[in-house]
Amino acid sequence: MQVHLVDGTFELFRAYYGNPSRVSADGQEVGAARGLVRSLLALLAERDVTHVAVAFDHVIESFRNALYKGYKTGDGLDPVLFAQFGLAENACRALGLVVWPMIEFECDDALATAAARFASQRGVDRVVICSPDKDLAQCVRDTHVVCLDRMRRTTLDELGVHAKFGVAPESIPDWLALVGDNADGYPGVPRWGAKSAATVLAEYSHIEAIPAAAADWRIEVRGADALAANLVAHRDDALLFRKLAILRTDVPLKETLTDVRWRGPDTRALAALAEEWRDTSLVDRASQVAQRSRERGSISAPHSPASPRARSAGRASRRGRSRS
Numbered sequence: 001m002q003v004h005l006v007d008g009t010f011e012l013f014r015a016y017y018g019n020p021s022r023v024s025a026d027g028q029e030v031g032a033a034r035g036l037v038r039s040l041l042a043l044l045a046e047r048d049v050t051h052v053a054v055a056f057d058h059v060i061e062s063f064r065n066a067l068y069k070g071y072k073t074g075d076g077l078d079p080v081l082f083a084q085f086g087l088a089e090n091a092c093r094a095l096g097l098v099v100w101p102m103i104e105f106e107c108d109d110a111l112a113t114a115a116a117r118f119a120s121q122r123g124v125d126r127v128v129i130c131s132p133d134k135d136l137a138q139c140v141r142d143t144h145v146v147c148l149d150r151m152r153r154t155t156l157d158e159l160g161v162h163a164k165f166g167v168a169p170e171s172i173p174d175w176l177a178l179v180g181d182n183a184d185g186y187p188g189v190p191r192w193g194a195k196s197a198a199t200v201l202a203e204y205s206h207i208e209a210i211p212a213a214a215a216d217w218r219i220e221v222r223g224a225d226a227l228a229a230n231l232v233a234h235r236d237d238a239l240l241f242r243k244l245a246i247l248r249t250d251v252p253l254k255e256t257l258t259d260v261r262w263r264g265p266d267t268r269a270l271a272a273l274a275e276e277w278r279d280t281s282l283v284d285r286a287s288q289v290a291q292r293s294r295e296r297g298s299i300s301a302p303h304s305p306a307s308p309r310a311r312s313a314g315r316a317s318r319r320g321r322s323r324s
Contacts, residue, residue, distance in 0.1 A: 002048055003118045003260065004148075007131030008056040008099075009107045011036050012088050014151065016081045022277065029080050030277050033087040037282060040095060043130070043150070044262060045289045050298045051118075053260045054092045055110035056085060058101035062109075064184075064244050071244065072185040094269040095286060098260045105251050108135050112247035115139045121257050128155075135181075137161045138172035138247060166198025167205075174207050177242035178231075186241045189234045191226050200227070207231075207238050262298075264290035 015035030022031040043049055060074035060082075074082065092099045100110040111129055119127045119141060129136050132149040139145055140161050147156040154160075161169050178197040180188025203219045204210045211217055212232050214224035221227060231238060265286040274282040 001050055001123055002126045002128055003051040003114075003124055003257070004043065004049055004053075004128045004130055005111045005114050005118075006040070006043070006052065006054040007107060007111060007129070007133060007136070008036070008054040008088060008092065009085075010131050010133060011039055011054075012056070012084065013081070015039060016078075016084070022279070024277050026276070028083070028087075030084065030087060032081060033084045033091050034277055034279060034282075036088050037091050037095065038285075039150075040092065040097070041282075041285050041289055044095070045292065047296065048298075050262060050293075051257065051260045052262050053098040053100060053114060053255065055100040055102060055107040055114075056089055057107045058085065058089070058103050062102070062106045063104055064106070068186060068240060068244055070185045070187075072183065090269075091273055094266050094273050096263055096265045098255050100251075100253060102251075105248060108133060109248040109251050110253060111136060112139050113249045113251040113253055115145050116249045117253070118257055118260075119145050124257070134165070134172070135176065135184075135245060135247060137165065138169050138245075140169040166195070167201045171201045171205050173242045173245035174201055174205070176245040177207065177238045180241070181245065184244065186244055188241065189238050190230045191223065192230065196221055196223070196227055207235075207242060262293070264293070 012032055016032035019031050019035030021029060022034050024030045040054070044052065060072065060077065064071045065073065089099050089101050100107075100114075102110055108131075111131065115127045115129055116139070118124055126143070127145045129139060129145070129147045130150055131147060132151070136147050137156060140147060140156060140158050143157045146160075148154075149156070156164065158169060161167070161172070165172065165175055167175050175194075175197050176188075177186075178189050178192040178201075179194050180186055199219060199221050200210055200217070203217075210228075210231065212228065214221075214228035217224060217228070265283075267283065267287070270286055271280075271283050274280045
């Protein structure tokens with residue numbers, strides 16, 4: 001079996017900028033959330049998609065903001081988009097999917113935790129992290145844990161990480177620390193670029209192993225003296241940036257492999273949502289996808305709208321939103 005772990009935050013952003021506006025019956029913009037639902041239905045319709053969970057940044061800030069004041073925040077985020085995060089989470093639950101709304105941690109931490117957990121489970125042939133986010137490349141393990149860019153239809157395994165970044169997955173946090181990550185708000189080390197970082201880390205793997213003097217380097221790199229001097233001068237920053245880049249694998253996710261198996265939509269909740277969004281075709285589409293999955297043997301019993309898991313997820317979402 002394969003386990004698909006979806007970066008809901010990225011998918012919602014993509015849907016916001018790639019789908020037309022849609023206003024619900026009560027006047028709320030729902031175009032991005034609706035686009036996300038359609039995208040997930042397309043995923044669920046694919047053969048061999050049986051176990052799926054979706055993670056979201058329920059709030060943009062996380063524990064990393066306490067570590068570095070320049071780390072990304074929700075400032076500048078379009079409020080029309082942010083208002084649809086809760087809608088998207090509830091819509092995913094209506095589809096019958098496990099949802100992880102992150103508050104203290106980030107969406108990527110949930111995905112990294114789940115990937116590490118499920119990859120070791122008996123019967124799991126592959127874990128597919130559905131996201132093009134370069135941070136998640138550190139989670140890749142051979143061909144067993146891979147990253148999937150659904151928009152470009154490209155899969156990144158361990159050889160792919162080497163080809164794209166020039167380093168092994170375990171060195172991705174070090175590479176990001178040296179190069180910087182504008183999306184997350186840290187600048188990297190001056191004069192270090194993608195190519196120089198890849199060349200040096202391909203030899204030394206981690207920042208601590210890089211000799212302080214360029215004369216001691218075992219590889220030739222253009223501008224090595226300046227690179228080495230800047231790394232010495234900004235070593236503490238580099239190590240902090242790497243700490244920011246390392247994804248946590250200890251997020252307290254309670255769901256088991258059995259829990260993330262898709263059993264079809266919560267038809268009652270999805271019907272209510274579709275009526276509110278004035279798009280009843282969502283119910284028909286979800287029912288068709290579920291029926292085809294049952295015919296293939298991918299899912300068994302229909303999802304129960306009153307299941308304890310669904311009620312628990314709903315309560316968790318309400319508690320989380322009240323803290324944001």
